[in-house]
Amino acid sequence: MNTRSNIIWGIIAFAFIVFLLSPIVLLVIFSFTSRSLTNFPIEGLSLRWWQEMVATRQFWPALANSLIIGVCVAVVSAVVGTLAAMGLAAMPKRRASIIMGLLTLPVMLPPLVLGVALLSFYVSIDLKLGLTTVILSHVLFAQPFVILIVHARMISFDPRVVESARDLGATPLQAFFTVTLPIIQPVVIGAALVAAALSIDDFIITFFTIGTGNTLPTLVWGMIRTGLTPAVNAIGTLILLLTIGSTIIALQLTRYRG
C-alpha cells in the first residue's frame, strides 16, 4: 500500500519535472544542433547558431541594452527596496503588511496593462521613450520582490546589535554601514540579482516603453515574428543563462525558499 502510493507520487513528481523543465532543456539542446529544423532526430551538434548569433548586427546593441538596464534596475531597486524593507520591519506589523500589499500591486497587474498604461503616461508627460523609461518601469515591478526578500531577513534581525553600536557612539549612518549592512549584505545582493533577472527576462513592458532599440527579448520577438532560425534558440539560451544563473546565485545568497 505505502510503496504503491510512493510509486504513484514518484511518477507524478517526474511528470511535473518533465512538464516544467523540458521546454527549457529542449531550447538549450536545439541551440547546439547543426540543422535548421528544431526537431528530432538530432543529426549533429555544432556551434553554428551561436556563431550566427554573434554575427547578427542587432545582437550586440541588444545585449548591451539588456545589461545596462539590468544593472541599473538591480542597483536602484536594491537601494530603494532595502530602505523600504528596513523602514517596514520597524513598523507595527499590520501597517507594514498593508503598505507592502500596496507596493506589490504593480506585480499583480497583467504586464500588458502596466506596459500600455506606462507608455501612454510617459508620452503624455513628454518623457522621451528609451532606456530611462524602461529602467523606471522595471524598478516599479522589481522593487516589491526586493522588499519582500530583504524584509523577510530584517524581521529576524536583532535590533539590539544596532542599538549597542549607537550606545557606543556611532551615528545612525555609521551604525548602518558598519553593523546593519555587513549583516544583510548577502540578502541585498541576492535581491538585486532577482531584480536583474526579472528585468532581463521582461519582454512585454520593455516592448511598450523602449520606443526604438532592442533588448535581448525584444530582439528575439522580432526574429520569431520574421521567421524561425535556431539562432533564436542561442539567444534564448543566453537569456536563460543570465536570468537562471542570477536566480541560482540569489537563492544561494538569500536562502530564500518560497
Place this chain on the structure above:
Amino acid sequence: MESRSNYWLVAPSALVFVALFIAPMAFFVVLSFWQVEYFELSTEPTLANYRDVFVNYWRVMGFTVAVATATALLTTFLGFVFSFLARFRAGQWAQALLFIVLITLFGGYLMKIYAWKTILGNEGVLNSALMAMGIISSPITSLLYSPQAVVLTLMHFSLPFAVLPIYASMRGISDAEVEAARDLGAGRWPILSTVIVPRCQSGIVAGFSFVFLMVGGDYVTPLLVGGKITMIGNLIAPQFGAQFNWPLGAAMSLVMLLAAVAIIYLFRFLVALGSRP
C-alpha cells in the same frame, strides 16, 4: 521621532509607486473616457469606448474570461497537487522540487512560449519524436494553433505563480495537525477536505488570482501558439501601436481588469463556501 524616520525610509519606494503606478493608472482611467478623432486625442468625456467594448468586442472578452478561468482552475489544481507533493510526500526532495519551481519562475517568459511552439508544431519536437519512434506515421496537425495549445502554454508559465502561495500556506500546517486528524479516525479525503484545503484557502485564492490576471492579459501566447485565436490582449496591444486608439485600448484593459476582479471574488466566495467546516 524614531518611528517617523521609518516612514522616511519607505519614501523613495512610495515615490516610485505613486509616480509610476498611481499616476499612470489614474491617467489610464481618464484616458478611457477620451476619444481619438483624426489621429488626435479629444478630451471631451464620453462613454463611447465602453459601449464599443460591450457591443463589438464582448465575444473576445467572453472567450478571454473563459480561457483565463479554465487555465486558472487547472493551474491552481496542479499547483495544489505539486505543493501537496512537496510538503507531505517528497521528504528530502522537497527542496529540489521548489528549486525547480523558483528557477522556472524567473527564467525566460518569451522563450518558454517559443519553446512550446517548437514542441507542438507539425514538424516540431513532439511530432518528430513520435514519428522517429514509429508511434505515429504522419504528424498530428492539431497540436499547435488550438485552444488546447494556448491553455497548455499558459499553464506552463503560470504554474510557479500558483505553487508558491499555495506551498507557503501549506507550510503553515504542522504534521501534528494532520496526525491528530488521522488519530481521530479521519481518512485520506476527509483530512484533505477538512484540514488541508481550509488551511490553504488564502494561498489557493492568491494563486488563482495571480494566474487569472497574468493569463487574462496575455497576448504573446495566442500570437505564437494560438494561430487564429484572439484574446483581448491581442486587441489591446495594437491600439497602442498600429491602430492608435489609446482610449479604446484603455477601456478594453479596464473592462478586462474588472471582469478579473469579479471572477476572483466569485472564486474566493466559492472556496470559502466549499471549505466551511
